[in-house]
Amino acid sequence: MAEHLSTMEILGLAGSISLLAGWRLYLCILATGIAMRFGVLPLPDHLQSLQILASPWVMGVAGVATLAEFFADKVAWIDSAWDAVHTFIRPIGGALLTLAVVDPSDPATQVIAFILGGGATLLAHGGKAGARAVVNTSPEPFSNVAVSTVEDVATGGLLFVAYQYPEIAAVVALALLAVVVALLLMARRFIRALFGRGRRSGEELPEN
Numbered sequence: 001m002a003e004h005l006s007t008m009e010i011l012g013l014a015g016s017i018s019l020l021a022g023w024r025l026y027l028c029i030l031a032t033g034i035a036m037r038f039g040v041l042p043l044p045d046h047l048q049s050l051q052i053l054a055s056p057w058v059m060g061v062a063g064v065a066t067l068a069e070f071f072a073d074k075v076a077w078i079d080s081a082w083d084a085v086h087t088f089i090r091p092i093g094g095a096l097l098t099l100a101v102v103d104p105s106d107p108a109t110q111v112i113a114f115i116l117g118g119g120a121t122l123l124a125h126g127g128k129a130g131a132r133a134v135v136n137t138s139p140e141p142f143s144n145v146a147v148s149t150v151e152d153v154a155t156g157g158l159l160f161v162a163y164q165y166p167e168i169a170a171v172v173a174l175a176l177l178a179v180v181v182a183l184l185l186m187a188r189r190f191i192r193a194l195f196g197r198g199r200r201s202g203e204e205l206p207e208n
């Protein structure tokens with residue numbers, strides 16, 4: 001019998017999953033399914049509602065989507081188009097994953113988890129999309145590939161840590177939240193500077 005999770009551990013797991021889903025939703029689904037299928041991650045009884053992710057059909061679809069995202073995310077501007085399409089998909093997926101973590105016997109908690117989980121996923125998605133738009137302004141392609149690869153590794157590694165060590169999942173969630181906020185602030189400063197340069201250039205044009 002798996003150890004019962006504390007409220008803090010449940011919140012940490014929910015936060016970690018929802019934030020990571022904003023970066024790599026399909027990878028989160030696939031990694032969780034594989035881990036459950038082969039017993040790599042001994043999930044507690046409380047999380048057995050995630051068992052559907054171990055379905056061969058679910059893992060197959062998630063695997064194809066993960067592969068497509070892996071390549072699309074490493075090509076400048078195609079990654080931004082991919083992010084734009086997933087502005088609606090990732091928050092819903094993140095909300096559903098978060099919903100699977102909380103106690104199904106408490107409808108009020110599930111509603112709150114669904115709303116907050118979707119919001120956290122949307123926040124992480126916005127930070128990722130904004131940061132990648134900034135990276136895409138670089139004329140060379142290597143920075144885009146490097147950033148995308150870091151996101152791949154970080155998502156898989158942090159998801160494993162959150163599931164394997166739920167007692168520190170809250171720390172992982174807080175660290176992810178700090179990274180997401182930093183990415184949003186970086187993108188905001190870049191956009192403001194870009195529009196500022198555009199206005200100054202317009203003002204310097206000679207009158208006819």
